[in-house]
Amino acid sequence: MNESNAPRFSELLDWLEGRLPPDKARDVAERLQTADAATQTDLDWLRLFQQARQSVQFASPPPSVRETLIQRFAEARQPPGPFQRWLATLTFDSRAQPVTAGLRSAVEEDQRRQLIYITKAAEIALTIQSILPEKNFIVTGQIFPRRDTPTHTFSIQLLRDAEEVALSATDELGEFTFSDLPAGEYDIVVSTEQYEVVIPSLHLQL
Amino acid sequence: MPETAQNDILQTDRDLIRACCSGDPRAWERLLDKYERLVFSISLNYGLTTDDAADVTQITFTILLQNLNTLPDEIRLSSWLATVARRHTWRLLARNRREAVNPDEDLAGNEALGGIVDDRERQELAEWLYQGLSLLDEHCRQLLLALYFDAEQPSYADVADHMKMPIGSIGPTRARCLEQMRQSLHTAESL
Numbered sequence: 001m002n003e004s005n006a007p008r009f010s011e012l013l014d015w016l017e018g019r020l021p022p023d024k025a026r027d028v029a030e031r032l033q034t035a036d037a038a039t040q041t042d043l044d045w046l047r048l049f050q051q052a053r054q055s056v057q058f059a060s061p062p063p064s065v066r067e068t069l070i071q072r073f074a075e076a077r078q079p080p081g082p083f084q085r086w087l088a089t090l091t092f093d094s095r096a097q098p099v100t101a102g103l104r105s106a107v108e109e110d111q112r113r114q115l116i117y118i119t120k121a122a123e124i125a126l127t128i129q130s131i132l133p134e135k136n137f138i139v140t141g142q143i144f145p146r147r148d149t150p151t152h153t154f155s156i157q158l159l160r161d162a163e164e165v166a167l168s169a170t171d172e173l174g175e176f177t178f179s180d181l182p183a184g185e186y187d188i189v190v191s192t193e194q195y196e197v198v199i200p201s202l203h204l205q206l
Numbered sequence: 207m208p209e210t211a212q213n214d215i216l217q218t219d220r221d222l223i224r225a226c227c228s229g230d231p232r233a234w235e236r237l238l239d240k241y242e243r244l245v246f247s248i249s250l251n252y253g254l255t256t257d258d259a260a261d262v263t264q265i266t267f268t269i270l271l272q273n274l275n276t277l278p279d280e281i282r283l284s285s286w287l288a289t290v291a292r293r294h295t296w297r298l299l300a301r302n303r304r305e306a307v308n309p310d311e312d313l314a315g316n317e318a319l320g321g322i323v324d325d326r327e328r329q330e331l332a333e334w335l336y337q338g339l340s341l342l343d344e345h346c347r348q349l350l351l352a353l354y355f356d357a358e359q360p361s362y363a364d365v366a367d368h369m370k371m372p373i374g375s376i377g378p379t380r381a382r383c384l385e386q387m388r389q390s391l392h393t394a395e396s397l
Contacts, residue, residue: 013381042388052331059243059357060242065242074231
């Protein structure tokens, strides 16, 4: 058989997919009887493709996957530096909120104070609790990182007059605690390998 | 630079990776366009649920993101992603088997699989297909995906409308794309 008479790749495809009119389909079938090895290889390949398309599932992931990955790329590629530092901004102070009659007791008013700080990197919630009669304080906190930073990787430094007085670390929930703190003014430094957040001038007083 | 010219530049995996490293979000989206379906489908074809396959897809691309700066220039990204996706799929399958009271029931939720999770030939076929599609240019890949792998089985007219192509060119173009896929696979296999 003359090689030029062999069915072309596109003809083989149309023939396999049943897209040819009967007379042309018969013609391709006849020409295939004496086709060369290259044509047979093409036919085998197309049959394999057909088998694959029939047995293999092919689907797109839910849109939320892409949204998350685009967000992660944006966070991971945020410019630069080797290390970033932010000063936290106080956005909520329970003592600064108007008291609705009867809803907050005098004990609660005196002994527990809640503060929320924000930065570009994380949101930090602090609870300051006074312990009577020792007149000491417990500071508990929780970090909610905005970036894809695991919550258990933060170290928390408590400073007084620029000197470290205590060191802690977050747990799996991003929580940490400092106990038995005397009244005074403190700074808290929250840090990871990528950044550092400073909470300045935290007053512990009755 | 006009957008079309910019798009032309971002054709190869190496270009895409470099553009991602320089912080170009369009490159990352194009990379997801190119491979998210492949990665997701690997897990699906191993029998994971949609939710688990979505988790694996997320993990796989997050690992890619973490490794963008250290990938070698000559990397075959489709194979790299397939390997990572496969590894995490196996982990989830193993965990699901451990946790399921009846492992057969657990995996039978994926009806299209017919409960087959150990079909080696089927997996090889799937990965052969993924690799072939990933070697195509974007236009060909989208055309073949629309014609052969869209669950809604759109007509030529629908595909022509969607891809803004003359309907008469759909048939010949799909043949050219398949021929390109066969040649690309042949070249890749002989390397």
